Amino acid sequence: MQTDLGSVIKDERKRQHLTQKQLATGICSQPMLSGIEKGTYTPNAKLLIALCNRLKISLNKISLAQNFAIGTSDNLNQRLASLCNAHDYQRLLAFLERQEVLDHIETDEQLQRA
Numbered sequence: 001m002q003t004d005l006g007s008v009i010k011d012e013r014k015r016q017h018l019t020q021k022q023l024a025t026g027i028c029s030q031p032m033l034s035g036i037e038k039g040t041y042t043p044n045a046k047l048l049i050a051l052c053n054r055l056k057i058s059l060n061k062i063s064l065a066q067n068f069a070i071g072t073s074d075n076l077n078q079r080l081a082s083l084c085n086a087h088d089y090q091r092l093l094a095f096l097e098r099q100e101v102l103d104h105i106e107t108d109e110q111l112q113r114a
Contacts, residue, residue, distance in 0.1 A: 005048075010037040012055045023054060044105045045096040059089045073104055 013023050024033040027050045028043075035041030036051075043051065052059060083092040095101060 004039060005042070006037040006039045008057075009033075009051055009055070012057055013037075016055065018055075023051065027051060027054060046102055046105070049093065049096060059093055076101065076104055 013020070020033045020037070021030045024030045027033075028047055032041060032043075033051075036043050036047075049059075079095060080092070083089075083095060
């Protein structure tokens with residue numbers, strides 16, 4: 001079973017016979033998608049949701065078991081981990097789409113500086 005986020009996205013993209021450019025159009029740049037698929041860039045929640053929606057895959061297909069931090073707020077990250085560990089993907093999606101959560105999500109670069 002795959003646990004790497006990028007591999008899941010790449011495999012699903014290929015299964016659907018999409019190029020990186022086709023998947024990325026209107027969501028992110030093709031180089032950014034390439035970085036996600038290679039595991040060198042971790043997408044924020046909004047980007048991850050957009051890619052999942054485009055691929056028509058649910059978050060339960062994406063392994064969030066690694067519980068990577070999406071912000072510097074311990075409460076935010078603990079809530080994310082709790083929902084992931086409970087496999088409560090509908091509530092996880094609703095949580096990630098809340099504006100106050102999106103406002104506190106940080107990029108990898110921002111998290112590395114913290």
